[in-house]
Amino acid sequence: MASFLSSTLFLALIISAVAAQNGLILPIRKDPKTLQHIATFKMGSNRAAISAAVDLGGPFLWFSCNDYASTTYAPIPCGSAKCDAAKGIGCVGCNLPPRPGCTNDTCGASPYNPFLDVLVSQGYAEDTFYAKSGAPLPEYSFSCMDKDYLTGLAAGATGMLGLGRTQISLHRQASAKLNLPDAFSLCLPSSGAGKLEIGIKPRSVKTTPLLINPVSTYPIYTEGDASDEYFIDVRGIAVAGARLNLKDSYFSIDKNGVGGTKISTMQNFTAVHNSIYKPLARAFAKAASDLGIRSAAAVAPFRACFSSSSIARTAAGPAVPEIELVLAGKDATWRMRGANLMVEIDRKTTCLGFVDGGSSPRTAVVIGAHQLEENLLEFDLVSSQLRFSESLLLSNTSCSRI
Ligand SMILES: *[C@@H]1O[C@H](CO)[C@@H](O)[C@H](O)[C@H]1NC(C)=O
Ligand SMILES: *[C@@H]1O[C@H](CO)[C@@H](O)[C@H](O)[C@H]1NC(C)=O
Ligand SMILES: *[C@@H]1O[C@H](CO)[C@@H](O)[C@H](O)[C@H]1NC(C)=O
Numbered sequence: 001m002a003s004f005l006s007s008t009l010f011l012a013l014i015i016s017a018v019a020a021q022n023g024l025i026l027p028i029r030k031d032p033k034t035l036q037h038i039a040t041f042k043m044g045s046n047r048a049a050i051s052a053a054v055d056l057g058g059p060f061l062w063f064s065c066n067d068y069a070s071t072t073y074a075p076i077p078c079g080s081a082k083c084d085a086a087k088g089i090g091c092v093g094c095n096l097p098p099r100p101g102c103t104n105d106t107c108g109a110s111p112y113n114p115f116l117d118v119l120v121s122q123g124y125a126e127d128t129f130y131a132k133s134g135a136p137l138p139e140y141s142f143s144c145m146d147k148d149y150l151t152g153l154a155a156g157a158t159g160m161l162g163l164g165r166t167q168i169s170l171h172r173q174a175s176a177k178l179n180l181p182d183a184f185s186l187c188l189p190s191s192g193a194g195k196l197e198i199g200i201k202p203r204s205v206k207t208t209p210l211l212i213n214p215v216s217t218y219p220i221y222t223e224g225d226a227s228d229e230y231f232i233d234v235r236g237i238a239v240a241g242a243r244l245n246l247k248d249s250y251f252s253i254d255k256n257g258v259g260g261t262k263i264s265t266m267q268n269f270t271a272v273h274n275s276i277y278k279p280l281a282r283a284f285a286k287a288a289s290d291l292g293i294r295s296a297a298a299v300a301p302f303r304a305c306f307s308s309s310s311i312a313r314t315a316a317g318p319a320v321p322e323i324e325l326v327l328a329g330k331d332a333t334w335r336m337r338g339a340n341l342m343v344e345i346d347r348k349t350t351c352l353g354f355v356d357g358g359s360s361p362r363t364a365v366v367i368g369a370h371q372l373e374e375n376l377l378e379f380d381l382v383s384s385q386l387r388f389s390e391s392l393l394l395s396n397t398s399c400s401r402i
Pocket of ligand 3: 396
């Protein structure tokens with residue numbers, strides 16, 4: 001008996017070591033209508049296919065369970081260790097016939113749909129998670145969401161996949177279950193299939209520290225909770241090589257969690273504090289004009305727009321002045337070029353894809369999805385570093401080809 005057990009254990013160790021080498025891969029596509037980036041995977045005993053919007057700073061996975069059936073589904077009981085790990089609040093019940101998403105004595109979850117700006121009271125549950133490649137993740141913690149609260153998600157998407165700094169985000173659960181270092185890479189496609197990969201070997205050279213904002217950015221939280229989102233230490237911004245004269249205070253996070261720079265897949269475009277936007281747009285328009293690019297009427301939400309016919313094209317998108325984020329760390333500047341900077345409105349007009357974040361945003365610089373596309377971003381939670389490739393288009397590749 002003892003030797004049977006130990007050989008089973010040995011086999012299990014070999015299997016998990018093999019899986020660990022492979023890690024997990026989830027394909028990501030861009031929904032052209034909502035501009036959301038959608039990951040696909042399977043859940044439960046029937047391997048239900050789920051499409052969920054990638055939420056880089058989101059705390060956990062949630063999806064609609066109204067039509068979900070699985071014999072391996074189990075609610076997470078209130079007061080359990082798994083409930084603590086999920087930071088569950090209270091105990092929820094349900095007076096309807098039992099089904100996934102309707103159980104008693106269940107650890108309370110608060111899934112949030114940012115497109116609808118609603119927070120819903122639900123319960124945590126667990127079931128098996130299957131990525132496109134890699135080992136299954138049994139007993140994966142997530143929350144159901146009632147189907148009435150899916151408004152705003154891309155057609156076909158029924159949930160959101162959280163990759164934040166929590167105990168129950170995808171990379172954290174996957175790395176714990178597969179015994180991998182806690183690191184993942186995200187390559188958002190502008191078209192074709194991008195990918196989310198867990199269990200990565202570092203590839204990008206440029207590195208900058210990941211920062212923790214001490215105050216939660218979620219709609220509800222307990223005093224003392226830090227933000228689950230990813231902040232980086234941008235120190236300044238340069239346009240066409242010339243650094244803008246901006247107050248340092250925008251770039252640091254104060255004790256109330258205000259200020260600084262985060263990376264978000266929930267915003268279409270990079271949004272900056274109004275006092276950054278104005279000099280940025282002015283410097284960009286001036287540098288563009290120096291290249292013979294002609295201004296055009298603004299098209300909301302953008303303010304700096306140009307005549308498409310006056311802009312030359314390169315492999316990395318429209319030939320426009322570069323915008324650089326000057327970062328803390330060795331040779332760390334994040335150069336943004338053509339395709340990441342510009343948005344083609346139609347054949348006549350192309351706009352700078354940065355938006356004015358107003359005069360009192362919580363976070364001064366929010367780097368949005370358009371600026372992340374076709375860039376390989378590697379989040380290493382072990383060393384607390386972000387590695388980034390800059391535009392893959394410059395090396396004649398893309399998220400769908402790496
Ligand atoms: C992103 O763009 C889409 C398409 O224009 C729009 O429907 C959506 O409201 C935008 N999302 C955000 C968060 O601004
Ligand atoms: C929860 O408990 C109540 C009271 O005992 C019961 O009426 C109800 O059917 C239960 N709900 C589920 C989903 O089991
Ligand atoms: C770019 O990559 C494509 C596909 O991999 C290849 O066909 C093409 O020749 C490459 N172009 C250059 C300029 O290297």
